[in-house]
Structure formats: C-alpha cells, structure tokens
Amino acid sequence: MTRSCSAVGCSTRDTLQSREHGYSFHQFPSDTILRSKWIKAVNRMDPRSKKIWIPGPCAILCSKHFLESDFESYGLRRMLKKEAVPSVSLYKVLKSRYEEIQDCRDEVTPNK
Numbered sequence: 307m308t309r310s311c312s313a314v315g316c317s318t319r320d321t322l323q324s325r326e327h328g329y330s331f332h333q334f335p336s337d338t339i340l341r342s343k344w345i346k347a348v349n350r351m352d353p354r355s356k357k358i359w360i361p362g363p364c365a366i367l368c369s370k371h372f373l374e375s376d377f378e379s380y381g382l383r384r385m386l387k388k389e390a391v392p393s394v395s396l397y398k399v400l401k402s403r404y405e406e407i408q409d410c411r412d413e414v415t416p417n418k
C-alpha cells in the first residue's frame with residue numbers, strides 16, 4: 307500500500323517518483339512533546355470523532371511542510387533535524403486559498 311502525506315489538502319504520495327522529485331517523507335516523532343507539536347501544526351480534524359486527529363503508526367508528512375532550515379545535509383542525504391516541526395503549506399495556507407468558497411462553512415469548529 308502506498309502511503310500518502312497526512313497533511314490536510316496535501317496528496318503527495320510516498321512513491322519512487324516523488325522521491326526522485328526530491329520529496330522526502332517523515333514519520334511522526336515518537337517523542338511525546340515533539341509529536342504533539344506536529345499534531346498541532348497539522349491541525350487536522352478527525353471527521354468521525356470531531357476531535358483533533360491523532361496520527362496512526364503509518365502517518366507521514368512530506369518534506370513540503372518543512373523549511374529548508376529544518377533539514378541537515380549529510381553529503382547527498384537530507385535528514386530532518388530532530389527538533390523540526392512542520393510549518394509550511396498546512397491548514398492555514400489551504401484555508402486562505404479556499405477562503406471564498408468555504409467562508410460560510412464552518413465544519414472545523416465543533417458546535418457547542
């Protein structure tokens with residue numbers, strides 16, 4: 307099964323082709339604090355529970371969501387820094403792009 311990026315609105319798939327295009331794929335960190343920072347950054351809602359989405363064991367993010375400065379180079383290999391938190395092309399970007407369409411839809415905020 308091909309894995310794809312877990313970020314909202316991103317459909318980059320973990321394939322040989324995307325890797326050839328220079329994308330890399332990163333699993334959610336096992337460190338609890340860092341992991342929760344990633345979850346907050348992804349800011350995704352679980353459609354069933356209407357709660358914040360928790361990444362499963364196979365959840366990955368593609369390199370589009372990290373800054374160049376989040377990576378360290380070891381020769382030809384590019385590694386994500388230990389403390390790196392995704393910050394690019396996440397939900398906020400998507401929201402501003404679709405703001406006109408989604409303006410009157412408020413699915414993300416749970417009703418109280």
Ligand SMILES: [Zn+2]
Nearest residue numbers: 311313316368
């Ligand atoms: Zn992505």
